[in-house]
Amino acid sequence: MTLKKVAEILGAEVVLTTADMGTEISSVCSSDLMSDLLHFSTTPKSLLITGLINKQVVRTAEIADIKAIAFVLGKRPDEETVEMARQKGIVLIVTRFSRFTACGRLYAEGLRSCTGEDR
């Protein structure tokens, strides 16, 4: 699924476009615990859905080859965090939905977990 389609399904505002919104997302991971992400995220080019908006989220995404981050509940990262994402080529979007609903909407449209548990 393309990033553009993901943003549409989540009714999300695109805060930072560092990549073509036609870029394909292969899977989704959702957590507010960074080490859980690093442990269970086994597929690159995924989307991260999180409620954390600090720089550590962007750093974790960079390390785990995550292409885009969706911040839930309308939370917006500060300029420093956005700048780090710009440097690392990570797309940032903000959705008003909760993590549960955001995941559910994307699952219903065919995206699956980055853990590979439900393929």
Added chain:
Amino acid sequence: MTQRKNIEGSFHLTGGDFTNAGGASSELKSLLINIGIAPAIVRRAAIATFEGEMNVIIHAVAGVMHYLVTPGYIKVTLNDMGPGIPDIAQAMQEGYSTAPDWVREMGWGAGMGLPNMKKNADEFRIDSIVGEGTTVEILIKIKEELL
């Protein structure tokens, strides 16, 4: 194929410096990509070193991350001046963490750091002396067929 020379270097890490946390692992990841290491191996090395770097930032006063990249493997050694680990077997259990609440609020302290390092390494070694510090060594083999 031209045999690549060994590359080595080190990063100084400062405990509590969350502003630059992960910077060393990010630089090492870029280096591995630039010299043509396969993405799957780069990813494993990046995750293992990032977890090690964060452990130093979270728990220690300071530390050093040394890396050596040979044609056959990536070896990263983390030495810290920290509190040490009284029970290594307990610290290696998934979910066990001694991180304070303010660290957990930033998304760390899930108790997966050391298990993540071990999971992504081909060889993993940890030594610790309480009151002095901890040394972690990880080795990741570079499989030539993936280059």
